[in-house]
Amino acid sequence: MINFEVFGKKSREFLNTPISKDARINILEGSVRSSKTVTMLAKWLDYIGNAPPGLLLMTGVSKETLYDNVLFDLFDTVGASHYKYNHNSGELIIFGRRIKIIGAKDEGSEKYLRGKTIAGCYSDEISLMPKNFFMQLLNRLSVEGAKLYATTNPDSPYHYLYSEYINDPEKLKSGMVKVYHFILEDNPSLSHEYVEFIKKAYSGLWYKRNILGLWVMAEGIIFDQFNDDTMKVNDAMLPEFVRYWVGVDYGTSNATTFMLCAMGADRKFYVLNEYYHSGRDSLQKSPAQYSKELIKFVASQKNVHLLPIKPERIYIDPSAESFIVQLYEDGLKGVTQADNAVKNGIELLTNLMGANNFRVHERCTHLLTELSSYIWDSKAQKLGEDKPIKENDHTIDAIRYVGYSTRSIWARYI
Numbered sequence: 498m499i500n501f502e503v504f505g506k507k508s509r510e511f512l513n514t515p516i517s518k519d520a521r522i523n524i525l526e527g528s529v530r531s532s533k534t535v536t537m538l539a540k541w542l543d544y545i546g547n548a549p550p551g552l553l554l555m556t557g558v559s560k561e562t563l564y565d566n567v568l569f570d571l572f573d574t575v576g577a578s579h580y581k582y583n584h585n586s587g588e589l590i591i592f593g594r595r596i597k598i599i600g601a602k603d604e605g606s607e608k609y610l611r612g613k614t615i616a617g618c619y620s621d622e623i624s625l626m627p628k629n630f631f632m633q634l635l636n637r638l639s640v641e642g643a644k645l646y647a648t649t650n651p652d653s654p655y656h657y658l659y660s661e662y663i664n665d666p667e668k669l670k671s672g673m674v675k676v677y678h679f680i681l682e683d684n685p686s687l688s689h690e691y692v693e694f695i696k697k698a699y700s701g702l703w704y705k706r707n708i709l710g711l712w713v714m715a716e717g718i719i720f721d722q723f724n725d726d727t728m729k730v731n732d733a734m735l736p737e738f739v740r741y742w743v744g745v746d747y748g749t750s751n752a753t754t755f756m757l758c759a760m761g762a763d764r765k766f767y768v769l770n771e772y773y774h775s776g777r778d779s780l781q782k783s784p785a786q787y788s789k790e791l792i793k794f795v796a797s798q799k800n801v802h803l804l805p806i807k808p809e810r811i812y813i814d815p816s817a818e819s820f821i822v823q824l825y826e827d828g829l830k831g832v833t834q835a836d837n838a839v840k841n842g843i844e845l846l847t848n849l850m851g852a853n854n855f856r857v858h859e860r861c862t863h864l865l866t867e868l869s870s871y872i873w874d875s876k877a878q879k880l881g882e883d884k885p886i887k888e889n890d891h892t893i894d895a896i897r898y899v900g901y902s903t904r905s906i907w908a909r910y911i
């Protein structure tokens with residue numbers, strides 16, 4: 498249960514502003530855990546009681562994430578007798594007021610907005626919403642006095658939300674947009690220990706955005722947290738290993754890679770061995786040939802006592818459908834389609850490096866080269882998108898598949 502009494506100064510400044518003095522677009526942005534959501538919830542409850550008549554909306558990336566991030570706390574705060582929620586239809590009645598819950602990335606949600614007149618909206622993680630959804634939303638907030646209340650963590654400074662709203666001097670000056678910038682210190686409910694803990698959980702780009710709360714570019718080398726001197730290991734430096742997995746990136750003209758990954762007894766993420774074959778530099782191989790090579794690769798891996806090992810799973814590029822079928826037919830056990838969330842996977846690897854929990858065996862020469870040359874795409878960045886350049890990423894993709902697909906294991910070590 499949220500104790501609304503211990504708000505920080507910034508939250509109070511926002512909450513003490515009467516609804517009538519709020520802007521048309523009100524954005525709380527900044528660091529993670531800085532109390533943006535809790536503050537916005539208090540404002541939203543006020544708004545529900547004072548909004549102009551008409552339909553209210555609450556939006557998140559999906560209904561599920563909105564439930565986890567916001568509705569759970571909202572329901573807990575108002576108590577069971579004051580709301581009724583139908584998750585399937587997204588219909589919420591709270592204090593007798595009708596609110597429609599929609600996910601911006603759910604099928605048909607942008608269409609849902611068309612033609613509607615909306616009297617107010619709460620948007621969680623608004624930077625993750627497509628621009629067309631956001632524009633449609635603004636168009637629909639057409640009732641006199643209708644307002645948008647949104648929260649977000651920082652993203653690229655070229656992101657439309659930043660360049661066209663949060664940082665647009667005209668819109669700020671005219672009072673159309675009001676922005677409240679939150680940092681960890683704005684949440685008085687966090688203990689000093691927790692603040693120290695959360696600061697350690699992020700590295701590089703994610704530290705700047707999620708901890709410092711800055712809208713900074715994803716530019717240059719992606720894995721600038723990787724330190725060749727301390728993270729490259731040889732046989733003599735290996736601990737015992739407790740779990741093994743293999744990551745596979747499949748390409749016909751591009752390289753195909755198999756990467757043996759492991760969790761050490763020291764609870765670090767190790768990349769122990771690599772297979773790399775590029776159909777561009779040498780002969781192309783068929784799925785059947787690659788399948789044989791993968792089976793051979795898996796069967797030939799040894800632990801530090803030179804005894805055979807058995808990887809728990811083999812995480813494969815989910816788009817390599819024909820190759821996956823081939824592997825099933827050839828009877829390889831443990832084949833699993835990897836979770837291919839590129840940016841989240843990169844974040845996980847970066848955070849492992851930042852926490853000094855990432856190691857690469859010196860024999861993985863392609864990976865070592867790729868780690869130092871994998872860069873953000875500056876053209877995509879100018880469009881507000883964080884995307885790596887899709888070159889020299891084959892070993893990285895394979896270890897990302899393992900790392901991100903096993904992320905629940907690593908959550909404690911980043």
Ligand SMILES: Nc1ncnc2c1ncn2[C@@H]1O[C@H](COP(=O)(O)OP(=O)(O)OP(=O)(O)O)[C@@H](O)[C@H]1O
Pocket residue numbers: 499500501502503504505527528529530531532533534535536648649650679684685686687
């Ligand atoms: N006034 C308060 N009273 C009690 N708990 C609070 C208060 N403000 C914040 N908290 C707690 O601090 C934590 C972080 O707050 P909140 O979820 O609002 O942060 P956030 O800025 O939305 O973070 P994120 O960017 O991660 O979504 C939550 O566990 C929340 O319950």
Ligand SMILES: [Mg+2]
Pocket residue numbers: 533534535566648
């Ligand atoms: Mg939040």
